[in-house]
Amino acid sequence: MDPYAGLDAFDFVQQAPSPGLAAFVDHFWVVTWTELAEPYEQRILSHPTVNLNIAPGHRRIAGVIRGGFSYTMRGSGRVLGVRFRPGGFRTFLGGPVSELTGRFAEISDMYGAAGTALCEAVLAEPSAAAAIARVEAFLLDQAPREDPLAEEAAALVALAEAEAPMVRVEQLAARSGRSTRSLQRLFRDYVGIGPKWVIRRFRLYEAAERVYEGLDLATLAAELGYTDQAHLTRDFTAAVGMTPAAYARRRS
Known part of the structure; x- marks a missing residue:
């Protein structure tokens, strides 16, 4: 909500997926902020999509959230996200997407050691483009099948x-x-x-x-x-x- 109000607080960029993921992923997104003098709260009204988010404070997969929710930015930081196409996450979940509705699942709980390693690599990578490439490689390794x-x-x-x-x-x-x-x-x-x-x-x-x-x-x-x-x-x-x-x- 208020999409332009936060432009002085953070930068937001999107990147299209590679052809191998285009059937499943809508886009990758990255939000970065630097040396905020005061915490900045961004309220979000969710779409009917699943998102994968990796940031220092959380490493999770967000199902469809019925109401709105907020994210507070402090100091400096970066969130890397994957917005899946509607229906696109089912092949990665292996079951009804309604199992995730209204909740956040930890990436490490869903993908074990491989998920934990992915999050550590993304958080340690200073380049957003290189971090996206790591997530792309991880998703492709799951061998998603078109449906x-x-x-x-x-x-x-x-x-x-x-x-x-x-x-x-x-x-x-x-x-x-x-x-x-x-x-x-x-x-x-x-x-x-x-x-x-x-x-x-x-x-x-x-x-x-x-x-x-x-x-x-x-x-x-x-x-x-x-x-x-x-x-x-x-x-x-x-x-x-x-x-x-x-x-x-x-x-x-």
Whole structure:
């Protein structure tokens, strides 16, 4: 949240994966900060994706987090992350992605000594590019296999994001050619969370942008499929941590 507010506190860069990982990884990302005079807290509203994060304070794999969460930067540091495509982490997990939903798993617990060695190597590597290369090599060593169902899940998540008028699971099910129950099973298995949450989360992203632009809340609630303005306000506040009006004032 507030994506531009932290630009004086940290640098953020992304890097596309190598061709061998393109079916599984959306991008690598690196956040760095140097000699902060005061701690800086960045609030994050998660996407329907799994992330692998390596930093001095944590070495973990984050499942889909239903609410928002925060990360506090102090002094100097770096976080290296891997954002997997929706469905892309299932081959690395070997089971339903819903097993990770709402929690953080330690890399060393999931991958043993090899995971511990990876984290130590990344933390000791001064070059972000070289650190990314180490993570790429580690992921390729897991011999990930492409899965048509993972590709289908990724395509449906992209459709839910792109189609702003889409506000109900039944709409996505109709576009997918699946029943609502079949779609829900696919999402739980490969994305980690149900299609209703995914659709609603993308509409909340849109709400955050359009509230900032000054759109009337009642009009926005109707366009995004909410029963009324109060319903939108409750969902927005629960995810973002403040009301739409407070968010608009903060961003301005």
